[in-house]
Amino acid sequence: MPDIPAVSRRLLLGGALATGALAAGVGTAHAAPLAQAGAAPAPTRRRRPGQKSMIDVPFDVHKTVRVGVIGLGQRGSGMSEGWSVVPGCTVTAVCDIREDRARRTADRLAANGKPRPAEYGGSDASYAQMLRRDDVDLVYIATPWEFHYRQGKDALLAGKHVIVELPIATELDELWDLVDTSERTRRHLILSENCSYGRNELAMLKMSHEGLFGDVTNGHGGYLHDLRALLFSDTYYTDAWRRLWHTRSTASFYPMHGLAPIAAAMDINRGDRMTVLRATATEPKGLADYRERFIPKSHPSWKETYVNGDLVTCLIDTDRGRVIRAEHDVSSPRPYSRINSLAGSRGIFEDYAGVMATSGGRIYVEPDHSGHAWKPFDTYRKEFDHWLWKKIGDDAADNGGHGGMDYVLQWRTVQLMRAGLVPDIDVYDSAAWCAPIPLSVKSLAAGGRPVEVPDFTRGSWVNLRLGLDSRTSEMPPVA
Numbered sequence: 001m002p003d004i005p006a007v008s009r010r011l012l013l014g015g016a017l018a019t020g021a022l023a024a025g026v027g028t029a030h031a032a033p034l035a036q037a038g039a040a041p042a043p044t045r046r047r048r049p050g051q052k053s054m055i056d057v058p059f060d061v062h063k064t065v066r067v068g069v070i071g072l073g074q075r076g077s078g079m080s081e082g083w084s085v086v087p088g089c090t091v092t093a094v095c096d097i098r099e100d101r102a103r104r105t106a107d108r109l110a111a112n113g114k115p116r117p118a119e120y121g122g123s124d125a126s127y128a129q130m131l132r133r134d135d136v137d138l139v140y141i142a143t144p145w146e147f148h149y150r151q152g153k154d155a156l157l158a159g160k161h162v163i164v165e166l167p168i169a170t171e172l173d174e175l176w177d178l179v180d181t182s183e184r185t186r187r188h189l190i191l192s193e194n195c196s197y198g199r200n201e202l203a204m205l206k207m208s209h210e211g212l213f214g215d216v217t218n219g220h221g222g223y224l225h226d227l228r229a230l231l232f233s234d235t236y237y238t239d240a241w242r243r244l245w246h247t248r249s250t251a252s253f254y255p256m257h258g259l260a261p262i263a264a265a266m267d268i269n270r271g272d273r274m275t276v277l278r279a280t281a282t283e284p285k286g287l288a289d290y291r292e293r294f295i296p297k298s299h300p301s302w303k304e305t306y307v308n309g310d311l312v313t314c315l316i317d318t319d320r321g322r323v324i325r326a327e328h329d330v331s332s333p334r335p336y337s338r339i340n341s342l343a344g345s346r347g348i349f350e351d352y353a354g355v356m357a358t359s360g361g362r363i364y365v366e367p368d369h370s371g372h373a374w375k376p377f378d379t380y381r382k383e384f385d386h387w388l389w390k391k392i393g394d395d396a397a398d399n400g401g402h403g404g405m406d407y408v409l410q411w412r413t414v415q416l417m418r419a420g421l422v423p424d425i426d427v428y429d430s431a432a433w434c435a436p437i438p439l440s441v442k443s444l445a446a447g448g449r450p451v452e453v454p455d456f457t458r459g460s461w462v463n464l465r466l467g468l469d470s471r472t473s474e475m476p477p478v479a
């Protein structure tokens with residue numbers, strides 16, 4: 001265990017990151033820029049008249065947060081209940097193209113003793129009617145990926161803040177347009193990146209920022225989840241939307257759950273930035289092989305050809321010379337992992353290291369450890385537990401899916417809006433974390449050649465600022 005207090009340790013380690021992050025910790029909005037002299041200019045776009053940065057822009061104070069939900073399938077229906085139990089939050093409207101799903105969610109909320117939300121449904125434009133309501137402050141979008149950009153943009157244009165399931169969009173132009181629209185409408189658009197609020201992920205972030213790993217040099221994350229049975233199920237993903245993506249495109253569709261926590265630990269957009277990405281893909285074997293063995297020949301999937309590689313890997317360089325490896329594989333037999341590993345000049349953390357997915361991780365940091373032997377992570381997780389988990393960990397365990405991190409994300413989002421604070425994850429983070437989707441397409445099409453990562457912050461990435469490593473704050477009392 002560390003034998004000196006964390007803050008002193010960070011001071012002792014020194015270095016630009018430690019110094020700047022401490023400056024941010026005592027309230028300096030913009031610490032000294034870290035851009036290195038002579039670094040190549042980042043590919044970016046000019047801000048148009050009427051647009052201003054959304055960096056460090058707090059939410060207006062909302063006495064209560066009134067949520068409108070679009071998409072009430074597996075994810076949206078569960079998350080609707082999650083929003084409804086956060087103190088000071090009410091679900092006022094729900095929408096699904098399938099009216100019966102709006103009715104079902106409204107019924108369930110009413111049966112739980114919550115106010116009955118208004119229902120919208122029946123067409124793929126029903127959500128636009130919902131957006132006209134003036135009792136919706138935050139729109140939560142949990143539809144298939146192909147609808148996120150249009151629905152997110154329309155919600156911003158309707159004057160709402162928006163939290164969008166992964167990804168916020170799948171094309172570079174769309175990502176830029178969401179950044180521009182957020183800057184123009186002065187409304188926040190946030191990726192609903194629940195894993196960034198995972199307990200181990202947040203402890204890893206704190207350890208990184210407090211210098212435990214020394215100079216962080218590399219990190220690995222990903223989304224490795226055997227979804228084959230669900231992808232071929234006729235009752236899980238509506239109209240098999242997720243399987244169909246594997247017939248259309250060769251890309252890293254969904255690396256954000258593993259990439260975002262690594263990016264946060266490396267201060268991406270907050271002192272560093274991703275500069276270049278190169279992608280590799282293995283052959284698409286998993287889905288066809290599964291179909292051959294388990295799916296009857298009469299099933300509609302037999303008309304499909306799967307083109308996306310099973311394992312798509314993105315290697316991403318950062319301006320400060322670090323390397324991120326982000327992986328995506330949902331079509332191979334394997335136990336679940338988001339990898340979640342961070343390493344530097346003084347040590348390494350590896351999550352998902354044991355036989356059980358919930359093994360709790362392992363660590364090796366100097367000077368605490370020596371002899372080339374891993375140590376359990378548990379004591380470090382306790383010492384570096386994020387204030388959010390200390391405060392609401394028990395409620396999260398009672399209320400939230402995915403080990404409680406869904407509730408932590410929802411509680412924190414509502415708190416930020418009710419207290420009028422700056423979001424932990426902003427539109428620039430959201431765009432940067434989703435950019436590997438189109439960039440991997442581009443790199444794979446060019447035989448794995450490196451492609452430049454755009455700078456959505458338009459140069460502001462050089463400034464250190466707080467994000468998920470937020471300061472402790474209270475949820476305003478409910479009147």
Ligand SMILES: NC(=O)c1ccc[n+]([C@@H]2O[C@H](COP(=O)([O-])OP(=O)(O)OC[C@H]3O[C@@H](n4cnc5c(N)ncnc54)[C@H](O)[C@@H]3O)[C@@H](O)[C@H]2O)c1
Nearest residue numbers: 071072073074075076096097124142143144165166237238
């Ligand atoms: N963050 C996480 O941990 C997590 C977990 C699961 C899913 N997700 C994400 O949530 C989203 C939804 O996934 P899912 O598993 O719930 O899929 P799903 O198929 O179960 O649900 C999608 C719902 O959207 C509805 N819909 C489709 N088009 C619509 C439109 N134009 N207007 C309104 N409703 C429409 C469908 O009728 C369906 O009810 C995806 O983006 C997925 O990646 C995130």
